[in-house]
Amino acid sequence: xxxxxxxxxxxxxxxxxxxxxxxxxxxxxxxxxxxxxxxxxxxxxxxxxxxxxxxxxxxxxxxxxxxxxxxxxxxxxxxxxxxxxxxxxxxxxxxxxxxxxxxxxxxxxxxxxxxxxxxxxxxxxxxxxxxxxxxxxxxxxxxxxxxxxxxxxxxxxxxxxxxxxxxxxxxxxxxxxxxxxxxxxxxxxxxxxxxxxxxxxxxxxxxxxxxxxxxxxxxxxxxxxxxxxxxxxxxxxxxxxxxxxxxxxxxxxxxxxxxxxxxxxxxxxxxxxxxxxxxxxxxxxxxxxxxxxxxxxxxxxxxxxxxxxxxxxxxxxxxxxxxxxxxxxxxxxx
Numbered sequence: 001x002x003x004x005x006x007x008x009x010x011x012x013x014x015x016x017x018x019x020x021x022x023x024x025x026x027x028x029x030x031x032x033x034x035x036x037x038x039x040x041x042x043x044x045x046x047x048x049x050x051x052x053x054x055x056x057x058x059x060x061x062x063x064x065x066x067x068x069x070x071x072x073x074x075x076x077x078x079x080x081x082x083x084x085x086x087x088x089x090x091x092x093x094x095x096x097x098x099x100x101x102x103x104x105x106x107x108x109x110x111x112x113x114x115x116x117x118x119x120x121x122x123x124x125x126x127x128x129x130x131x132x133x134x135x136x137x138x139x140x141x142x143x144x145x146x147x148x149x150x151x152x153x154x155x156x157x158x159x160x161x162x163x164x165x166x167x168x169x170x171x172x173x174x175x176x177x178x179x180x181x182x183x184x185x186x187x188x189x190x191x192x193x194x195x196x197x198x199x200x201x202x203x204x205x206x207x208x209x210x211x212x213x214x215x216x217x218x219x220x221x222x223x224x225x226x227x228x229x230x231x232x233x234x235x236x237x238x239x240x241x242x243x244x245x246x247x248x249x250x251x252x253x254x255x256x257x258x259x260x261x262x263x264x265x266x267x268x269x270x271x272x273x274x275x276x277x278x279x280x281x282x283x284x285x286x287x288x289x290x291x292x293x294x295x296x297x298x299x300x301x302x303x304x305x306x307x308x309x310x311x312x313x314x315x316x317x318x319x320x321x322x323x324x325x326x327x328x329x330x331x332x333x334x
Contacts, residue, residue, distance in 0.1 A: 001307060002027040003329045004055070004217075004314040007041055009034075014041055015048040022052040024322075025329045027312070028085065030057035039072050046080035054080060057180065057314075058089035058162045062110065063100040066117035066138050073118070074125065074149050077157035087180055088115075089162035092248070103137075108167040110137050115159060115175040122156040125149055160215065164249060166197040173201020178213030178311070184243035186288045187305050189255045190216065195309060216306055217314040219290030222298055224319050232319070233286065234278065240289050241277035245269040256288060295320050299331040 005026045008017045021029045029045055029052055031038040042054040054076070061069070069086070076084040090096075090107040097104050113135040123129040124143050131143040160178035163169040164185070172179035181194055195214075202209060219236045223229030243249055245265035253262050261280065268277045286292050291301045302313060313332060317325040 001303070001310055001332050002312045003332050004028040004030060004057075004215075004312055005316055006057075006314065007031050007045055009036060011036075011041055011044060014044040018045040018049045018052065018054075022049050024326050025333070026052060027333075028053035028055050030055040030087065030314070032057055033060050033063075039076065042076055042084065043079065046076065046083060051083075053083045053085060055085040055087050055160075057087040059087065060091045060095070060100065061088040061114055062090060062096045062102055062104070062107075066114050067121060067140060069114075070118045070121040070125075071149075073157045073159075074122070074152075077154050078149070078151045082154035082157075085158040085160060085177075087160045087162065089180070090168065092246070105137055108165075108171045111161065111168065112171045112175055113137050115161070118159070119156070119175075126152050126155050158213075160213065163194075163197075164252065166193050169194050169197035170201040170204075173198040173203075173207075173212065174205045177211070178215055181214065181216040182243075182249075183217055183219055184240065184249055184289065185216070185218075185252055186256070188288075189252050190306075190309070192255060193251070213311040214309055215312040215314075216310045218302065218306070219286070220298060220315055220317075221286055221290050221292035222295050222319050224295070228319060233292070236286060236290060237281040238274065238278040240281050240285060241265055242269070242274075244281075245277065258285070295324065295328075299328045302332060 003026055005021050007014055007029050018029055031041050038056045038059045045054045073084065073086045090111055093104045096102050117133045117135060117138045117140055120131060120133040121140060124131040125148055131140055133140040158177040160180050161168065161172040161176040162180040162182060163172050164182045169179055179198060181190060185194070198214065202212060219239070221232050221236050223232050244253055244262055247262065247266060250259050250262040253259050265277055265280065291298055293301065317328050320328065
């Protein structure tokens with residue numbers, strides 16, 4: 001199992017941070033599209049590292065066209081000498097239409113077309129294939145030498161897709177190099193819904209599981225002392241409640257018989273009852289959606305629950321000292 005981490009949001013500290021992550025033994029360092037652009041920091045990270053991979057986890061796909069993403073992916077992969085992975089996610093309709101002011105379609109269908117279009121652009125750049133992509137959402141039919149990258153030695157980056165429902169998960173199996181399973185998931189849902197959908201997607205594309213990565217990072221609830229442990233519990237309860245209020249995630253709760261809670265959480269979210277929502281999350285739910293315990297139990301539990309299907313996971317492990325963190329990383333990798 002490979003182990004990834006997240007880059008600091010302070011760009012001034014990225015050069016030192018990426019060196020520390022590489023020294024600790026992490027396999028990749030990522031960014032998320034939150035309050036900063038997810039691509040720019042990775043240029044800094046690539047410049048100040050040698051072997052560690054860099055990735056977006058995730059960038060919002062529908063906020064950009066396939067051509068924009070193809071250019072970003074090419075530039076980062078070429079500059080990092082083949083160390084970039086583009087992790088994409090669909091986000092939800094309100095963010096796409098109200099925050100990014102972009103059109104919203106059928107997300108799984110649109111994502112399939114976006115990745116296929118992006119690969120068609122790369123096929124033109126790297127293999128000289130004519131650019132003649134015509135789809136429902138995207139059309140790309142013009143590419144001249146002036147706009148074709150010349151530094152094509154490292155080819156296209158890997159592409160991974162974030163997914164929760166079976167349809168988007170199947171699309172990941174069809175067109176991507178890996179699937180990022182949402183932290184708001186659980187072992188039962190993954191085994192009963194996610195893995196079969198991946199296999200169906202791979203079957204449709206005629207590919208094998210061998211070169212496809214399954215990435216899953218459960219919530220980790222631990223601490224160096226009781227105070228930090230309780231603070232982590234509270235923070236995780238609030239995150240689970242927030243995700244649980246999303247209608248699209250109802251089935252994730254439903255496999256454990258908690259589907260009705262989604263309806264209640266959704267109502268409370270519209271009333272701004274965020275604190276009360278977190279209080280609805282029980283310790284049983286924490287243990288279902290995450291790994292909770294003393295620091296020395298965490299890596300063993302991750303491997304026990306998810307080790308037979310997860311190719312990558314992530315964790316900052318900030319609740320332990322530097323030496324213990326390196327031991328935890330190596331334990332997961334062994």
